[in-house]
Amino acid sequence: ALQVYEESRRTSIYSSELSETSLVKFWEDFVVQAKAEGLSGSSGELSFEKLIDRKPKQAARRLFLAGIVIAALLFLPAPMHFVDALHRVVHFTERFARPSPYQFLVTPGTKEVLKGSDVPIMIRVIGPGVRNIVLHLARTAEDQERISLSSDSSNIFRTVLRSLRMTTTYTAEVQGYRSDEYKLIVVDRPLVKSLRVLLTPPSYTHLAAHYLEDNVGDIEALAGTNATIEVISNKELAQALISFGDSTKVPMSISGVQAVGSFQVRGNGAYVVSLQDTSKLTNSDPIVYRITVLPDEFPTVEITQPGRNADLGEDMKLPLLLSIRDDFGFTKLRIGYRLVHSKYEKPRQADSYVEVPLPSGQGSELKIPFIWDLSKLNLVPEDALQYHAEVFDNDAVSGPKLGRSESFVVRVPSLDEIFAQVEEEHKDISKTLEVSKEEAEKLHQSLQEVQQEFLKTQKLDWQNQKKIENIGKRYEELRKNLQQAAENLNQLIQNMNQNKLLSPETLEKYMELQELMNQLNSPELQQVLKKLQEAMRNLNPDLFREAMKNLAFSEEAFRQSIERTLSLLKRIQIEQKIDELRKRAEELRKAQEELHKSAEQVNPSDAAKLNELADKQGDLQSQLSSVEKELKQLKSRMEEFPDEMPLQQLTRAMQQLSTQQLSSKMHQVQRQLQAGELQQAQQIQQQIAQGLSDFQSAMEQVQKALQENQQREIVNQLRKATNDLLTLSQQQERLKNETRSFEPNSQRFREAGEEQAKVIENVGNVIGHLIQLSQKTFAVTPEMGRELGKALMQMNQAMSGLESRNGGFASSQQEGAMASLNRTASLLEQSLQSMLQGSGAGGLQSLLSQLQQLASQQMGINAMTQQIQQQGMSLEQQAQMARLAAQQAAVQKSLEQLAEEARRAGQREKLLGDLEKIAEEMKEVVKDLENKNIASETLKRQDRILSRLLDASRSVHERDFEKRRVAEAGENVQRQSPPELNLENTLNRLQQDILKAREEGYSRDYQDLIRRYYEALQNLGVKVQ
Template identity: 35%
Template sequence: MNTTVRYDEILKKLARFENKRLLAELAWGGQIVAITSMLLFTFFAFLEYLFFFSPGVRSVFYYTWLGITGGSIVHFVLTPLYRRYFIVAANPVRSALEAGSYFPQVKDDLMNVMQLVKVSDRRGFSEKLVVAAFDDIYDRIKELEFGSAVSFKKAKKLLIFTLISFILSGGSFTFSSGMKDAGLRIIDHNKQFVPPQKYSFEIKPGDIEVAKGDSVMISVIVSGPAAKSLELYHKDDSQPAFIKEVIKAGKDGSFSFIIPSVKYSTEYYAAIEDSKSITYKLTVTDKPLIRAFKLQITPPSYTGERPTEQTDNGNVSGIKGTVISLSLESNKELSEASIEFMEGINIPLTVDGTSATGLFRIMGDNEYVIKITDTKGYTNISPVKYTIRASYDASPEIVVLSPDSNTALPRSQRQDISLMISDDFGFSGLNLNYKISKSKDTKTVQEKFTAIPVPFNKSVKETQTSYNWSLAQLFLSPGDEVTYYLEVFDNDQVSGPKSAKSREYIVRVPTLDELFATGEQKQDEIQKELTEVLKEADELQKDLEKVSKELKSDKKELTFEEKEKLEKMLDKFEKLQEKAEQLSQKMEDAQENMKENNLLSPQTMEKYQELQKMLQDISTDEMKKLMEKMAKNLESLNRKDAQQNLENMKMDEEAFKKSIERTLNLLKRVQIEQKIDELVKRVEQLNDQLEKLQKETQNADPKGMEELAKKQDEVKDQMKDLEKEMQDLRDKMKDMKDMPNEQAEKLQNELEKQKNEELSEEAKKNMKKGQKQQAMQNQQQMSKNMKEMKEGLEELQNSINQSNQMQTMADMMKIISDIVDLSKQQENLKKKTQNSSPSALLSQEMREQDKIQRNLEKMLSRLGDLAQKTFAVSPEMAKSLGDARREMNKSLENMQNRNNKQAAGNQGQAMASLNQAAGMMQDAMAQMMQQGNGGQRGMMSMMQQMGQMAGQQMSLNQQVQEMMKGNNGKMSQEQMGQMQRLQQQQEVIKKSLDQLNKETKAAGKSKSIPANLDKLSQEMQEIITDMRTGKYNDDLVKKQDKILSKLLDATKSINERDFEKERESFTGTNIKKNSPGAFNTDGGKKERNYSDNINKALQGGFTKDYEDLTRKYYNLIK
């Protein structure tokens, strides 16, 4: 390396040394300048702060500070820079001397060598020595870095003092407004400043813009001596002068005051003593507000309710899911608006200028406010809180009206269901859910319900609907049970359809045993209740007799105790009537149940209907009116009226009691027929089971025989039940002496001799052994036995019906005969009474009337006894005889009062009532004849038709004779019209005769009728011709009597032949034994008795009308 390069390298080292030395000098000198400047300015400011000098003094301070600061900058900053870049740069040797002084091994050697190297004229110097000296010094310094000798310790030590000075000066001006102001006054030294106040004020919020109605808090911090109070002055645009407020200092020394609800722009300032702040201003601007808004309330569509609107009222109610559309108008342009709910949900509204719109949905009770913000960021003041009230779609309701309990499945296999459903808005569906819950065949039992949609009107909110549920497709067997319930769904489209369920019901397929047991239980209950009603009626009758005796007093008015007793009697009677009506309804229900399940024969069912009607007719409207009248009369406390009402009540109670007693006795008879119907059904079912079991046995394999053995065991149990029910029938019949008990006993013995239980047990054993043929033989024998038993039961039923009918007809004929006799006696008495003096005392006639009346009482008793056995006796018959008795009683009273003319009138009325009763009995007998033998056209049917025609002819004859009395062969137009109607009646009788004649010839039975019907028809035609031509004379009457006689003879002959034939065909029936002695049917003796009766009746010398009537009835009896 040559000397030049090395020299340049040394120069670079020296330059780095100088730069570092300059930096150290500037670091120290700069701090000196800063310290001097800050402390001097702070000192001058402090003096200004204390003494508030004039501008001249402040100028001295300012220029002094400026001069010292400038001099320091020249000395400590500019001088080192000048030396570095001008002096040292021009003479690096000097720098070499400075650098060598820091290194002992160098000292001034570097400076010397550099001076030699830079000498251009080296004369006197050895070049080599110079180079050698240079290389030597180079070698010594090449590893040295001259800059390392420069130290910054001095600057660093001064840095702490610099920082302290900066903090002291900066804090003075930052935290002291007085020092700050003083510094500013020194800088602006030429300006004249007012001397500072004793107190300075820092006021917030200063000049601001506030929303109208806002409250503004003003806070004041005072600098200066401690102050205990401060005066705040404020004035708005509406006030003429400032208002002073005295404010006391807070704990922290500050002052605060709230200007409430600023409505106008307001100026304000603070003052303490002579110190006063500058004046600030609160500029008021309006906040946004809602001028108007509207809500549209739209309920869910499924409710069917129409949308509604409400204005300026945010309180809203609606069903869950209701949509609320909101629109509002503000006084200012809006930047945003929203609905804020109390639960924290915000719904933004769509803003358009001063309006905003939006919507929300009611999902529950809530509260909300509407917040709006204008373009300046102000929000509405204290927004109103509105409430939301949600109503909820209630669950539907379902009430099953019928059935109200578990039921038995009718024979139709249909279950009628009636129910009421309701919901607040409508329905979406109705299901019937069912499952087979019990069955002998466990495979058919179901675990889950199956739903059937039930059709109904879904658009209504409440409806009563019915459903006729067919269970035929389930193929149920007796003993199976189906559990079901109904479920209705509403039409809630918001939360989803809600449902309501009925309770579960069971419909059971009843066995035959259950059906009969249910029917018998109901009948037993009715019988028991009838017995209780009858017992209560007996007690009431005794009470009435007792009260009746107590009322026989001379006092004019009733006492309170007597009135109370009468009211109790009346109340008891009304309750008895109510019980009778309830029993009528029960019997109707039982009847419908038996009819529904086809448990009874048509004949037995008809009798049940008669029983139900009898119970229904017990409480008549007249009786109810009498009760009301009596209750009203009791208010007057009149003893005479009360006695009369009590007598009427006794009569009604007696009739009521007899009706109940009759119903009870007839019910017992009908129950016997019901039991026979039951036995017939049982043997039919057993026969069907045996025939089916026989076929199954024939086709069964060895494995199936075990199952069939179980079925055979069930047959054995049913055979046992059959014998038990047969014994029950015998027990019921034993209480009825007029029943064919011997025939029933014989039938029971035959059933026991059949030994069906043993046959069934034997068949079961043969099945288990696999002996099919033997088992089938046992089954065939049992089936044959059941058929024979059915025939025997049907014969027993026919015997009961026919013997009852024949006995009834015989008894009724005897009563008719007695009524005719009494009617004739009453007519004779009437003639005597009419021919007597109007005011004479008729002692003999009174005795005769009393005798007739007592005989009528006996007849009424006999009719009552007959009514206990048959439905043929109607209440109207008893009423007619009762009317006759009442007229006879009035006749006695009038004769006692010597009012003989009125007595004769009563006797005529009594006679008319007797004849009316006889006519009704005649019609009843004709009806029984029509119903005999189920309406078959045998001998009994012919007798019925002949008897009916005879009755019609007799009635026609009587009417013709009445029309001809006293007319002397001349008739008025009205009478001619009546005769024309009588002619038409004769034509009707002839048509009936011709039809009977045609039927008997077709059946080959014309010889069994003794009368020549062809000739009889010709004679009727002659009478019709005479009536058409107006020949109303004695010959016409004789012809009609002759025809009547022939009709009666024919009826008698058919009756005797048919009766003898029927006697022979009824096995086990002893009609002779059960018939009254007066009606002995032994051949000629019976004929002689009838002839004697006729002759005796015709010996009184009565009119021809009564003779014909008597002859007709006695012939009917024969």
């Protein structure tokens, strides 16, 4: 290019401006211009290679290669020195220390190591005579360390830094010369800084989700529980896993230093949390956490009522109370049963089931009342079912588990069995009363012996004390026997009522008998015995005399109560036996009519069926024979009370049964059925049925005659006692008025005393008359006896006042005696009116029947309410709920009316309280139904209502052995005598009270009684306005 340039300039081709311009900058323009001016031809002829001198270039190349060879020869023996020298040459302006004569080769040099790991260090020193070196360690400015090292056989210095926890800087030193500085950078493994476990139990448990305590990873939970593991690490994570003992793994979601994963608890085991950071470091020795599956317990069920083998009543219904328990809830409850004994069928091997409704809003422990209706099973007498209860829990994970109760047997007893049991229990109760009566007589004799000995010696010694203690123990044992007899009587009444063996009249008498037996548990006698023992211990003769006097009275009343109870029991047994025979006649007639229908429908060629009918006819013959025997026993019992019993009517019934020869006819029908002579057998069966119907009517007449005879006699005696007491009250009042006006020196005190003695004698006669009457009827009550006893006590005190010429005191006591006589007459009149109206005969049975009907209605309402609650609230169900509200309100109104009737009839306070509580519960249920709000509490209320109705119906005839009387120790009472009585003002005031009584609703009978009493007072000559 330069040659071209020089040539162009010499030939003056280029201008002077172009020559002075940079060749490089305008080279492209020059080429273009040269082409334009035809210079390409001249350049093409030139040889450019000839113009280049290659010698300087080749000399430079040889010199460069020689330098490289020399440098290589110098570098190989001491490369580091060469490098250092080269560094100093390049940086010629800096000052450098004299180079070290030693060369350090350090392993591992600068490196990242895991925290806690051991780091081996190896140092090789190149230099003259190196035997020892010093290793300098620096963790912090304050934490520095020197380690002297000796070389091994291979001239290497070795050491190990154990469990390195902090980043450490280290250098090696030999004779003041140090190696370069190296650093061991400590890095952490990923680890779990925080762990939280959220447990979500299975939905069927209705338990809330909850966290375990922080950093607690051991899991104890039900199978099916969802466990969520929340982890926070010390480093950013790349991966996290939940690893189980069976090698399965569950990946966790990663977000920075956080990881979350979940799994479902299925069985016992263990797990760890495995972490990996972004440097692919993993956590070492992760904590092993246990997984323990808590058991979902099996449900349990118990048949708490009846809780024993039982007999079915006539209604073929078995009331059950089922107690079920589980930790979380239930899905199904049922009764399993099978026939295990029958006269006419083979026992069953497989169970059948009846479902028991479960209330919604269940708890872990429930009591489920259920009335099991077995009438659809067509059971016959002597059939026996074995039954049990089964309950399933609500375990939705492992499947519902089954709990089973103990098995019981329910039988359909035959009438023979029922009446045989009744007879046996009657005998046991009668025997207990007989033995108790004898024991009471012995106790009476023992007390008399102690008293006579005291009267002789007037001393109290330890022997008498022991006798009194022994008498107390014997009385306590006697009391327990009577209490057991009362409980047995209660069970007997329940059995007879359940099987409808008693007429309402007889049932009421049994109830009164039970009440009387409860009263035999005399607290008064117990208190007196305690006082007597206390007097013996204190050796107090005065206290002993007083206690013996009170004991004589209480002990005599106790013996009379036993005697009365026994006498009444014998009479009631006769009534029960009449009821029994009437019932047997009715059942025999029904069975014979049913057998006649079966004979009409049987196939004459069916020999097996004919033999079965023949066997049934034979069973009826056996039952009739038993009836004939019972008739003879009944007649024997009636003959003990010939004046009271309808012996004539019973004799006619027995003659009628004997004349018709029903037993022989039954035997004839049995043979005809076996022989296939159906037509003849059916004709005689009709005759037998008619004969049994006649016998049933005859026994109803016997029963009616007995009731009429008893009522007639008792009414007459009650009227006589009432009139006698009113007459004695008039005499006592006249005597009181006369005594009040006596002067202290009056000679009339003696005459008044004689008249008072006659009144006392006549009152004693009335008392004796009532005691005899009390052994025939319950119309004579203990309250009457207390009033008469009070009247006698006050009359005796009046006698003392007359003897001491204290007219005021005597008159006040006579007034009190008159009031007691009047109250006794009033009580007798009430009993009389009750008998005449028949309120006591059927009231109790009617109350029982109505309660059972209400319980049945309530059961239907409960079932419909539960069904609506489970199905939801459609328009149809809303309308149905309104009808249920009306039905519940109707049941509530009926119950309130029933409670009012029970109150008027004088039923027990406990029963009235129960009925009132039930009515209040019903009001709340009605409100819920009207508001269309069926909550779990609504269903619970309905269950309580049904349970209480059933309890109330049972308590009507159980009587609960209530303790109505409370014994109180006697005390001396001193008070001022009242002022003189103004009869005219008193009668006017009492007439106003009668008008007030009418307004307030007192019974007409009571008003009539008060009116007759005031009329009797007027007959004494007192003018009444």
